[in-house]
Amino acid sequence: EAGVTQFPSHSVIEKGQTVTLRCDPISGHDNLYWYRRVMGKEIKFLLHFVKESKQDESGMPNNRFLAERTGGTYSTLKVQPAELEDSGVYFCASSQDLTGLADSYNEQFFGPGTRLTVL
Amino acid sequence: AQKVTQAQTEISVVEKEDVTLDCVYETRDTTYYLFWYKQPPSGELVFLIRRNSFDEQNEISGRYSWNFQKSTSSFNFTITASQVVDSAVYFCALSEAGSFNNYQLIWGAGTKLIIKP
Numbered sequence: 001e002a003g004v005t006q007f008p009s010h011s012v013i014e015k016g017q018t019v020t021l022r023c024d025p026i027s028g029h030d031n032l033y034w035y036r037r038v039m040g041k042e043i044k045f046l047l048h049f050v051k052e053s054k055q056d057e058s059g060m061p062n063n064r065f066l067a068e069r070t071g072g073t074y075s076t077l078k079v080q081p082a083e084l085e086d087s088g089v090y091f092c093a094s095s096q097d098l099t100g101l102a103d104s105y106n107e108q109f110f111g112p113g114t115r116l117t118v119l
Numbered sequence: 120a121q122k123v124t125q126a127q128t129e130i131s132v133v134e135k136e137d138v139t140l141d142c143v144y145e146t147r148d149t150t151y152y153l154f155w156y157k158q159p160p161s162g163e164l165v166f167l168i169r170r171n172s173f174d175e176q177n178e179i180s181g182r183y184s185w186n187f188q189k190s191t192s193s194f195n196f197t198i199t200a201s202q203v204v205d206s207a208v209y210f211c212a213l214s215e216a217g218s219f220n221n222y223q224l225i226w227g228a229g230t231k232l233i234i235k236p
Binding site: 031033043059113 | 164
């Protein structure tokens with residue numbers, strides 16, 4: 001079974017440009033999360049989708065970031081316009097919905113990340 | 120508020136030494152989960168362990184062991200007889216039983232472990 005995939009693996013853009021990151025979750029996983037790690041700092045939660053709905057976007061830094069998950073499958077994270085402080089590694093994770101089952105922790109499976117560099 | 124603190128920014132040891140990575144967490148929930156992840160130089164996040172708040176048993180997996188102590192809100196990670204391949208950034212993380220299946224992870228800042236040959 002394929003794991004979580006992310007595209008591109010690396011992206012180098014100039015300040016002011018637009019970049020779109022893509023995440024393909026594991027098939028059947030309703031939950032999708034975006035996180036990012038800015039250089040030298042902790043990994044931070046950005047947002048959470050359940051199917052196509054944004055359930056929690058409290059971690060989105062500002063309105064230059066737009067996440068979508070049309071059809072509840074893959075997700076995109078667009079940064080427009082990109083700023084220097086957006087540089088970092090963006091991780092995507094997906095999980096099943098095991099609510100109601102014993103030990104129903106919804107394990108998150110992580111993608112390899114997209115390294116974004118804004119010059 | 121939830122918080123995870125990894126006070127050790129970087130640790131450097133010589134191969135075969137034992138090393139302990141510290142993790143202290145804060146949460147008001149009674150149900151929560153603790154994790155350790157490894158991020159090798161290649162960049163991906165590798166899951167190491169998950170512990171729920173009702174299970175304080177320590178765990179050993181090969182050279183790795185974890186010490187969970189609710190009394191001190193700590194979840195420390197020890198590598199015995201370290202090897203060069205253990206060099207990586209190690210993250211401790213916390214997840215609470217969220218609403219709408221939101222189990223977002225709260226991460227520590229990470230500890231960079233350098234194992235010298």
